[in-house]
Amino acid sequence: MTDYIVNSMWVFIASVLVFLMHAGFSMVEVGFTQSKNAVNIIMKNFVTVAIGVIAYFIVGFAFMYGKDAGGIIGTNMFFLINKPDSMGGVMFESFFFFQAIFAATCVTIVSGAVAGRTKFSAYVIFAIFAVVVIYPLIGHWIWGGGFLSKLGFIDFAGGTAVHAVGGFCALVGAKLVGPRKGKYKEGRAKAIPGHNIPLAALGVLILWFGWFGFNPGSTLDITSPTTMHAAITTLLSGAVATLAALVFSKVKYGKPDAGLTLNGALAGLVGITAGASMVDYFGAIIIGLICGIMMVISVQFIDQKVKIDDPVGAISVHGLCGALGTIFVGLFSVTDGLFYGGGLSLLGIQVFGVLICGATAISLSMVVFGIMKKTKGIRITKEMEDSGIDKIEHGISAYISL
Amino acid sequence: MTDYIVNSMWVFIASVLVFLMHAGFSMVEVGFTQSKNAVNIIMKNFVTVAIGVIAYFIVGFAFMYGKDAGGIIGTNMFFLINKPDSMGGVMFESFFFFQAIFAATCVTIVSGAVAGRTKFSAYVIFAIFAVVVIYPLIGHWIWGGGFLSKLGFIDFAGGTAVHAVGGFCALVGAKLVGPRKGKYKEGRAKAIPGHNIPLAALGVLILWFGWFGFNPGSTLDITSPTTMHAAITTLLSGAVATLAALVFSKVKYGKPDAGLTLNGALAGLVGITAGASMVDYFGAIIIGLICGIMMVISVQFIDQKVKIDDPVGAISVHGLCGALGTIFVGLFSVTDGLFYGGGLSLLGIQVFGVLICGATAISLSMVVFGIMKKTKGIRITKEMEDSGIDKIEHGISAYISL
Amino acid sequence: MTDYIVNSMWVFIASVLVFLMHAGFSMVEVGFTQSKNAVNIIMKNFVTVAIGVIAYFIVGFAFMYGKDAGGIIGTNMFFLINKPDSMGGVMFESFFFFQAIFAATCVTIVSGAVAGRTKFSAYVIFAIFAVVVIYPLIGHWIWGGGFLSKLGFIDFAGGTAVHAVGGFCALVGAKLVGPRKGKYKEGRAKAIPGHNIPLAALGVLILWFGWFGFNPGSTLDITSPTTMHAAITTLLSGAVATLAALVFSKVKYGKPDAGLTLNGALAGLVGITAGASMVDYFGAIIIGLICGIMMVISVQFIDQKVKIDDPVGAISVHGLCGALGTIFVGLFSVTDGLFYGGGLSLLGIQVFGVLICGATAISLSMVVFGIMKKTKGIRITKEMEDSGIDKIEHGISAYISL
Amino acid sequence: MSKMTRIDIITRPEKFEELKQELNDIGVTGMTVYQVLGCGIQKGKTEMYRGTPLEINLLPKIKLEIIVSEVPVSKVISIAKQVLYTGEIGDGKIFIYNVENVIKIRTGEEGVLALQNKE
Amino acid sequence: MSKMTRIDIITRPEKFEELKQELNDIGVTGMTVYQVLGCGIQKGKTEMYRGTPLEINLLPKIKLEIIVSEVPVSKVISIAKQVLYTGEIGDGKIFIYNVENVIKIRTGEEGVLALQNKE
Amino acid sequence: MSKMTRIDIITRPEKFEELKQELNDIGVTGMTVYQVLGCGIQKGKTEMYRGTPLEINLLPKIKLEIIVSEVPVSKVISIAKQVLYTGEIGDGKIFIYNVENVIKIRTGEEGVLALQNKE
Numbered sequence A, B, C: 001m002t003d004y005i006v007n008s009m010w011v012f013i014a015s016v017l018v019f020l021m022h023a024g025f026s027m028v029e030v031g032f033t034q035s036k037n038a039v040n041i042i043m044k045n046f047v048t049v050a051i052g053v054i055a056y057f058i059v060g061f062a063f064m065y066g067k068d069a070g071g072i073i074g075t076n077m078f079f080l081i082n083k084p085d086s087m088g089g090v091m092f093e094s095f096f097f098f099q100a101i102f103a104a105t106c107v108t109i110v111s112g113a114v115a116g117r118t119k120f121s122a123y124v125i126f127a128i129f130a131v132v133v134i135y136p137l138i139g140h141w142i143w144g145g146g147f148l149s150k151l152g153f154i155d156f157a158g159g160t161a162v163h164a165v166g167g168f169c170a171l172v173g174a175k176l177v178g179p180r181k182g183k184y185k186e187g188r189a190k191a192i193p194g195h196n197i198p199l200a201a202l203g204v205l206i207l208w209f210g211w212f213g214f215n216p217g218s219t220l221d222i223t224s225p226t227t228m229h230a231a232i233t234t235l236l237s238g239a240v241a242t243l244a245a246l247v248f249s250k251v252k253y254g255k256p257d258a259g260l261t262l263n264g265a266l267a268g269l270v271g272i273t274a275g276a277s278m279v280d281y282f283g284a285i286i287i288g289l290i291c292g293i294m295m296v297i298s299v300q301f302i303d304q305k306v307k308i309d310d311p312v313g314a315i316s317v318h319g320l321c322g323a324l325g326t327i328f329v330g331l332f333s334v335t336d337g338l339f340y341g342g343g344l345s346l347l348g349i350q351v352f353g354v355l356i357c358g359a360t361a362i363s364l365s366m367v368v369f370g371i372m373k374k375t376k377g378i379r380i381t382k383e384m385e386d387s388g389i390d391k392i393e394h395g396i397s398a399y400i401s402l
Numbered sequence D, E, F: 001m002s003k004m005t006r007i008d009i010i011t012r013p014e015k016f017e018e019l020k021q022e023l024n025d026i027g028v029t030g031m032t033v034y035q036v037l038g039c040g041i042q043k044g045k046t047e048m049y050r051g052t053p054l055e056i057n058l059l060p061k062i063k064l065e066i067i068v069s070e071v072p073v074s075k076v077i078s079i080a081k082q083v084l085y086t087g088e089i090g091d092g093k094i095f096i097y098n099v100e101n102v103i104k105i106r107t108g109e110e111g112v113l114a115l116q117n118k119e
Ligand SMILES: Nc1ncnc2c1ncn2[C@@H]1O[C@H](COP(=O)(O)OP(=O)(O)O)[C@@H](O)[C@H]1O
Pocket: D010, D011, D037, D038, D039, D040, D041, D042, D043, D059, D061, D088, D089, D090, D091, D092, D093, E029, E030, E031, E032, E033, E065, E066, E067, E068, E104, E105, E106, E115, E117
């Protein structure tokens, strides 16, 4: 019996917890959007899992964790051919399983932001590209031995690699596809409320559950208290951000906003992701507090000033809080953070890394969405939008009573 | 590799399973109440998790597991300052994580019982008090080295510490806030049915799943068959109680009652909680049988005779079955139970412990709810109750179609 | 610290994951059927868990894993009396827990196929019989030291023992109880759509999650990479089958069909179950591909040609893909499969085993359903079917608004 | 302008499919359907919910609204009676109203012409 | 054939139970209930949803449709006024229509007879 | 008492927002909205559900019920035609009925007065 076995087991179990996050994402997206597009959301989530896993198996993993070429990209292990026996200190199979499930998660973030007006085929093409190129490329830089990791950039569980990247792609997608019909009238934003808050709440709690695989699992090492420490910081940041969003929305808008409270939990969880293992409890609380509040401000800002229509708040929750959280590592890391006497060096690296990854995610997704927009089109017809994607693109309604 | 690592891992994984119980509670409460208050229920559940975790981190844990003062209360480790490296035979982090997630669970029980007519702010204040004072105090007596544990009182996984305490607080809350409008007409109880049975059923199954972390996790020791034994007794008791409630409701009311069958599963799970590790299979079956039936009787009794309006049956499920189950330890414990030749001593202690804890929970919650009732008020206005808390207190409906 | 402890822990955790599959089955069945029968579906699922666990504890386990008599049936350990300390290389308690949760799963498959027109009591009687006789008997042949296991028949995690058996019983049940009213008009099949696609999708994702306990757990050994290998093949097969069903339904019917895509995921998961540990990645992909497509063809074939009304597709998903997957072991097993130079011997055994088990499942369930049909009747009245089982048999609707 | 009449048929949801079919057969081409709750002689029922009486005093009903002009009202009524009659309480009622005018938006036709659902 | 009248009462859902009770007391035995959305003087309201104004300009209302003949229309109206009056906008409106005929499917009775919900 | 008229507009749900806006502009202040299912010339469609034909022969429609007196009926009709016309089957129909009386519960006003939604 060695640590090797126990850690392999742990990483495997953590992956399974992460897998359920797909159910969480599905329910959050379904709940926060209109009932007439619920089937489409479901189909997007299923196709994301399917494509994510297959594409990552074929090329994504190779690009991300294959033999490094110039700090930019991996170059072997396509189809897992020539895989080693172990990786990251655990059985190769555990390692790959964990990574494969992460891969699909990143893409899923985009599906909520472009909900309600995007062609199914356009989303599918983007998803393939994201899981073949965007995610593995940036993932290689950060985790696969690429230049950012060599530089000392720290992203513990994917605050940037998964969430900020997903969020920035979401930003581009939502911008290029344009707002849903009726979202802006005479230049003023109008709310298009989601159709099922309890389902969205279920989704958030399932995501939170999965996050205890996502963050603690990322140590790949259950023998160290760091893993459980990461769980506690995850719990604290999520809790504080939930409360912060609830109170802040109450102060700002007069009533505790349900949607923002649910998003608040996610904001805190995303915010802590990059540094869960290396910030202390107080760091976690402050990160949760800031993320909870900044998310609320950002949701309104993006909705009303930037005028990008993001039905589920993915840009603010994943993009903003993912980026913020990664930068906060430079402030709150108990070993090298500015506030803990570590000076500016790590902070600089973190900011640099976030900028590079953000710029890459934005440019690459602009290319894909841009080319599709010019050619096949990314937006459904006005009629389809009016009557719902479900009825026309999938020939069925999500809910049937008579 | 030591037992220490594996046990720490196990306790951590068990905690994660327990965390999902919040999703379970939310869905049960949403499903068993009216749609016009579904957002409010969701908000209460989220605020419970948030407050539960934060308050327990700041003071709750210290009161519960800090250095014992006079057998009454713990006195150090506020903010986890001066925490040890390990506790209960596992890494401190695992131990705390497990306990923190338990803490929020206890409070959640109350939210269902007072659903549909309680001010959000009143619930929040109670929740803070419960997680800061009521739960840690009683928890200290039972598990933290307080006088009950010194006396030999046994509550394996929280039949009393979590469930009975939660259930008794629920009793007080539901009594003081009064029945929902329309619940009693000319002194006769009328049913106000829940709005979504499938969601409630999902919640129950999620809770059951979480219970396999709740009970077996409480051994803090996966190396012993006792842990899996506790899982089997949990499974058996839940199964028998489900069937008992189904059959008993069919005999009593002519049709197998869906709500009572779902509650039946929970009754069996609560009932076995105090003794899961120390009763044998037949004990588990008999406990499940009694709890399933007693719960049905109690639900009707509380509804129609005591005339306390408990929309989800929390008083009967958690209060009654938690207390019964704790007392049953004195009968069915294979080492010291009356039926196994252990004499009356343990039974006496168990009854005494339940009485003390019950009295404490009732008095303390009477004080909090009582003071609030006298001052700020705990009940929403008649108008808000008529049109639903969601629309007025949160400005949104849970379900929006047009 | 020994492998023994870690494996016992692993098997236990895997069982807990499998337990959540009951929530998955419930939601899939509820979502894919009509709202007027949703309470009935829920009740059937709860009663299945309850009866499954109790009956398996009392006799099922003994028949399945008791001392072998003539290769046909086990003969001791009723009520777990005289249980050994360990079994299958893990603590007895873990082993039993895993098996008990599997037992209920097999029966559940039938409940969806006979939904909407079957008497509650008839289903309950069948469920008892299935968990007392059908499942343990065949399970003994395959896993309990019976003649099939002696012959070298391989069914890793229950492609036949659980799924095909469940699916074939479903076939018999659905055939004997007859189609729902309105399903066939003038000999032509008409669709009766499910009432809640998002709930069905949630169910599928929960099932997928549980499958990572179901398949990898079946090695009973986490120390070997085979376990995680089984997880990866499970992931790949599920993903490929999802995509295959989506694309195939789009080609065949013009639009990507949501119901078939969800079923596709399940088809791939069922298909890989028999051989998850012993096929390689490409085997898994091909199995997923074939199962995804064959399931779509089979659903239409059963619906329109065979004219058996199977609201959730259980016959195709579990029966067909379970049988196919078991036979595929004879083709794709990397040690003995035909395509890997293993010759025809294993393939022959696999085909023989599937035929024997299929024939047994079909005959036994024909006897039970047949006798009931002749005596007490298995079909609800026309009136009950029109107005929904919920209102009449359970006295309540699943959804109540006013 | 010849008389146009609106016929409201309120009955059990179960019977809807059959009724619709039969009405089609006598030439009723348009109808609008409402899901309503109703009580009449059929006073609802008392179920037990968690051991407490649950009075369901409004039952789910379906209302068909049919505006006719060429198809005789009597014919619609007799078909409805034929299909819906069970002799049990809850068979339902038919209400007849006068319609002043009908306009078909797509063609602008008014009155009886607007009701001719033939292309 | 004596006059039959249809009374449509559109009001707040909250008041429904009470109204139904009172109407029963004056002998109104049958009614059909619709869940509708409405606006009138009560123009809806603006809530904040995720920090963005959400204009709810149709409010959930309930419509009771009551066909009476023996029970005087004026009595129904006065009961409705009495129960529903709060003085706040949104109390609702009552619309009165003429009914040409009523048929009770179960018995075949027509007109006033069809409305006699006594067995 | 000057004539009061009820106008029922049955059309596609998609068009509802626009129609409501335009009606407001010509002074229609009150309306009641029903979610209904309908068929007319537009016979529904056949989708495939799990490879089996699914006949959807009732399509979701929206019904606006508007009682007017001062606002001319013709104006409402012409606005409706204008907004709803696409030339495709399914544009919908308008039905006109006579209203005998209207009562505003809050003020007790009757008839035309009850319809004046000005404060
Ligand atoms: N006076 C009435 N006004 C409005 N609706 C009525 C009236 N009487 C009956 N209805 C409607 O007709 C439905 C069936 O009537 P009911 O009296 O229950 O059965 P039956 O007509 O067979 O005696 C009721 O549920 C209700 O919706």
